[in-house]
Amino acid sequence: MDIIQIILLALIQGITEFLPISSSAHLILPKEVLGWPDQGLAFDVAVHFGSLIAVLAYFRKDVGKMIVAWFSQFGAQGANQDSHLAWMIIVATIPAGLAGLLFNDYIEANFRSGFVIAITTLVFGVALWFADRKQKLSKNIYQIGIITALIIGIAQAMALIPGTSRSGITITAALFLGFTRVDAARFSFFMSIPIIVLGALFKTYELIETGSIAWIDLAIGTVLSGISAYLCIHYFLAFIERIGMLPFVIYRMILGGLLLIMFW
Template sequence: MTLFQLFILALIQGITEFLPVSSSAHLILAPYLTGSDDQGALIDVMAHVGTLLAVLLYFRRDVMAVLSGAPALLAGRMTPGGRLFLMVAVATPPAILVGGVLYLTGWVDLLRSPAVIAWATLIFALPLWLADRYGAQVKTSETLTWRDAILIGLAQAIAFIPGVSRSGITMTAGRALALTRSEAARFSMLMSIPLIAVLGLSAIAELATGEMAGVALLDGALVAALSFGSAFLAIAALMAVVERVGFLPFVIYRVLLAGVILIWLI
């Protein structure tokens, strides 16, 4: 792959992974922009490594609280970090289960079409706007209930449809359940950590048994670095935007993107 193609893929992965606009949809559409074939497993893995490092660094205080709270749970003590660990833990299994079924059966490939992306991008923009416009803002991650965490986790399982957006659907669910805008975004991104880690490990396992011919490790390192930088900046921008103006800019972008794809398909 050329440097330009690697640069575009890394930026797309980094910027869209945590914005409510669907990174998978943009990555599927990327070859039409770059004129390249499928980027290969190693590039995908390294892009995810970069975004994972970005969210770990940005939310390092939360991550450290969770890491220190987990051992306290074993000792019978409930700390704020331990409670957050449990909330993320109960929200994660639905997506891993659904994702595992889709990948093992090969059904996930049936969803990778511009038409599916366009309609999913458009349809799921509406509940994001409604939840943000009319949802109360009274809860934080610390006051999230078990029921809330499970419902947000179930919503995350829908995100394997390209165009839905993992961050978008979880933020929608969070706002519908009365999380504040910034807390909905924060919890959504903390939920991404175990999911990205599992997807990355499964991709590495698949890569270890496959072929890496034609893919340079230097290319992978470059993609990881670019994805890390763009993802870190995207997270910071997202937190600032939702705090000041809400999710409307992303809703508008989704509608415009869906319109462009549908017009292109005609």
């Protein structure tokens, strides 16, 4: 890839990873539409690592409290709401982890196409719109129980299909279950941490057997992805309560419609 492709793909990853519009779809599209070469496994790992650094940096206090509380629960202090939340993130990660191990290769071989992206972009965009229109969105993040976490986790597993959007489908599920927009988004972001870690480890294992690596390209991708993802999280949470999900629904409808025309 040339430097322009590296910059654009890193920014696409960082901006779209945490918005409900599918980062995987946007990373596939340049190849499908512009004829760019595939960014490759190493670059994919790098930009996802940048996103991971961004979410850990932004929620460092929350993550720190959950880690301390999770270990402290086994001592005299006992469990609290932060250790409970940590357990729910673990529970919500299980469905996607299992689905990735069982179906990742099949999905990679059969669902990474412009037509599939068009359909999933439209279908799950409509689902997000319906979920956001619920009249009662009042539950907070500490009210997530095991069943709720599993439901959101199963939704996250569906995001293996390109165009679905991991953040989009998990936020949609949480909204349908009555959680506020901000807490639905926060739980989605927290859930991304173990998923990105697992995905990066899996891809790194595959990467070990590949040839030479362009470290400068990967460094540029990591930094740009991390900065753009951090800013995206900040502004998304700042405006989500006021603007709702409608702008993202409209974007998905326009994008999905254009893709459907292109790949029908």
